[in-house]
Amino acid sequence: DTAVSQTPKYLVTQMGNDKSIKCEQNLGHDTMYWYKQDSKKFLKIMFSYNNKELIINETVPNRFSPKSPDKAHLNLHINSLELGDSAVYFCASSRGLAGVRQETQYFGPGTRLLVL
Amino acid sequence: QQQVKQSPQSLIVQKGGISIINCAYENTAFDYFPWYQQFPGKGPALLIAIRPDVSEKKEGRFTISFNKSAKQFSLHIMDSQPGDSATYFCAASRTFGNEKLTFGTGTRLTIIP
Numbered sequence: 001d002t003a004v005s006q007t008p009k010y011l012v013t014q015m016g017n018d019k020s021i022k023c024e025q026n027l028g029h030d031t032m033y034w035y036k037q038d039s040k041k042f043l044k045i046m047f048s049y050n051n052k053e054l055i056i057n058e059t060v061p062n063r064f065s066p067k068s069p070d071k072a073h074l075n076l077h078i079n080s081l082e083l084g085d086s087a088v089y090f091c092a093s094s095r096g097l098a099g100v101r102q103e104t105q106y107f108g109p110g111t112r113l114l115v116l
Numbered sequence: 117q118q119q120v121k122q123s124p125q126s127l128i129v130q131k132g133g134i135s136i137i138n139c140a141y142e143n144t145a146f147d148y149f150p151w152y153q154q155f156p157g158k159g160p161a162l163l164i165a166i167r168p169d170v171s172e173k174k175e176g177r178f179t180i181s182f183n184k185s186a187k188q189f190s191l192h193i194m195d196s197q198p199g200d201s202a203t204y205f206c207a208a209s210r211t212f213g214n215e216k217l218t219f220g221t222g223t224r225l226t227i228i229p
Contacts, residue, residue: 004159041203043160043219056216090159102148102211107159 003027004108006091012114013081021076021111023091031055032074033092033105034066043090049074050096081115088112120208122220129227135193137223139206142187146208150217151180151191154203163204164191167211196227 004025013019025032033056034046047066048056054066063079074091091108121140129135139149150165166173166180166189173180179192193200206220 041154041222041224043205043222045216048216058216092159102209102215102217104150104162104165105217107152107161109159110157 004091004093004106006089006108006111008111009109010112010114012116014116015081015083017081018077018079019081019113020078021089021091021113023074023076023108025072025091025093025106025108027093027095027106029093029095029106030071031094031096032068032071033094034074034076035090035092035107037088037090037110039087047074047076078113081113083115086113086115120206120218120220122206122223124223125221126224127226129193129196129225131196131198131227131229133196133227135196135200135225135227136190137204137206137225138188138190139208139220140186140188141208141218143208143218144187145210146218148209148211149180149182149189150207151178152205152207152219154205154222156202160205193225196225198227198229201225201227 007022031050033048037043046060049068052068065077068074088110090110092105094105095103151163152160153163154160164175164178177194182189204223207217209215209217
């Protein structure tokens with residue numbers, strides 16, 4: 001059973017399009033994250049949700065909008081895609097709750113987005 | 117204040133040798149320091165983590181050394197194997213609350229026979 005799954009695995013699209021990436025975790029975790037990994041492998045957090053509530057929102061263009069329908073799902077919608085959005089997007093989850101010590105983050109397999 | 121600096125960017129080690137990757141942080145409030153391992157085409161996975169109440173933590177061939185006064189920590193891989201070839205990321209955060217992990221820039225490790 002896959003702990004953190006993402007769909008699609010690959011996404012090739014034209015500039016200006018709108019696309020979504022879906023993430024699901026079956027670990028019973030309360031916190032989920034979106035990370036962006038660029039071509040140089042640099043890994044940077046974009047958003048974090050705890051029990052469907054947004055708790056971390058880094059300096060990300062507002063073309064990126066996360067949505068958490070329930071605590072097991074965190075989707076990422078991207079409007080008006082740009083060339084610079086090409087990257088690998090990772091979803092992750094952890095048990096972390098507010099006021100509880102930092103827990104291991106479990107990463108999904110990634111979604112490779114290529115904007116042409 | 118939130119940076120974590122990692123070196124080297126890439127490392128080639130002979131099979132059986134010791135691989136050493138170093139990280140330095142600036143924020144003195146950080147007190148959780150994990151290392152993540154990422155194989156090509158996969159997501160990062162936790163390898164080993166340390167909290168500053170100890171100066172060293174060992175799990176199998178992997179050891180974290182931690183120097184609180186110097187604000188540095190390092191990963192040592194003993195008896196390095198070709199299967200250890202991957203990208204390694206150090207990270208840091210505060211223990212409590214929903215603090216984000218700040219990742220280093222990654223080290224691409226290649227173990228040659």
